[in-house]
Amino acid sequence: MSRTTRPRTRTAQRLSAVTVLAVAASLALAAPASAHVEVEAEGGPAAALAENVTLNFNAESESGTVGITELEVVLPDGIAPSDVSYKEGPKGWKYTATERGYTVAGPAVTPGEDAVYAVTVRRLPDAESLPFKTLQTYSDGRVDRWIELEKPATGENGNSAPVLALEPAAPGAKPVSPSPTAEPTTPPPSTPATSRPADTPSPTETGTTTTAGKGDDSANTALIITAAVAAAALIGGGLWWFRRRGDANAT
Numbered sequence: 001m002s003r004t005t006r007p008r009t010r011t012a013q014r015l016s017a018v019t020v021l022a023v024a025a026s027l028a029l030a031a032p033a034s035a036h037v038e039v040e041a042e043g044g045p046a047a048a049l050a051e052n053v054t055l056n057f058n059a060e061s062e063s064g065t066v067g068i069t070e071l072e073v074v075l076p077d078g079i080a081p082s083d084v085s086y087k088e089g090p091k092g093w094k095y096t097a098t099e100r101g102y103t104v105a106g107p108a109v110t111p112g113e114d115a116v117y118a119v120t121v122r123r124l125p126d127a128e129s130l131p132f133k134t135l136q137t138y139s140d141g142r143v144d145r146w147i148e149l150e151k152p153a154t155g156e157n158g159n160s161a162p163v164l165a166l167e168p169a170a171p172g173a174k175p176v177s178p179s180p181t182a183e184p185t186t187p188p189p190s191t192p193a194t195s196r197p198a199d200t201p202s203p204t205e206t207g208t209t210t211t212a213g214k215g216d217d218s219a220n221t222a223l224i225i226t227a228a229v230a231a232a233a234l235i236g237g238g239l240w241w242f243r244r245r246g247d248a249n250a251t
Contacts, residue, residue: 078125089117
């Protein structure tokens with residue numbers, strides 16, 4: 001019986017080894033396909049209409065030879081680019097708003113490492129979930145497109161977009177427009193120069209008028225003095241002429 005048992009035991013061991021290798025190979029092949037981008041609210045699940053919510057994104061790497069250099073995000077309905085502000089991200093990366101969302105980009109992260117960053121949303125819309133379609137670019141130009149809104153029937157992630165599930169809005173929370181409208185500005189008070197009566201001359205005009213008036217007064221005074229001197233000369237000359245004529249007649 002021992003001779004019959006040994007071949008069967010060896011066969012079972014071989015089958016077990018083949019099974020383990022097959023499972024390991026399938027897991028290795030499935031690993032890259034399971035990579036994706038994840039999003040979650042800081043501090044726990046977020047509620048619809050919540051304000052100043054920080055969202056943490058984790059873009060998993062699918063390459064061990066090149067690093068991630070850029071993530072382009074398409075914002076869901078109800079969130080405008082002006083409602084989002086950059087909080088933190090990989091060293092050297094910068095945030096740029098676009099017409100449909102934003103990009104965060106910079107020097108390539110270490111190959112094989114995930115790109116992790118965070119943004120703050122002014123106010124979440126009234127929805128059950130929010131998809132953040134993402135284009136993930138590597139330093140060699142490769143682009144992973146995490147944009148699908150429905151998961152495959154197989155249950156795998158496929159190229160699904162990161163989705164943030166929202167809890168119901170808090171009681172009393174009210175929707176607001178995605179982007180704040182410009183507040184009307186109150187015009188500044190009129191300056192004294194513009195609010196003076198129409199018949200009141202400006203400071204410059206007043207100075208000019210005052211100077212001209214002083215010039216006219218000086219001219220009039222000079223004319224009066226000249227006329228008085230001339231009159232005195234005529235009178236004096238006349239008196240001298242009559243006196244001299246009287247002396248001549250007396251002689």
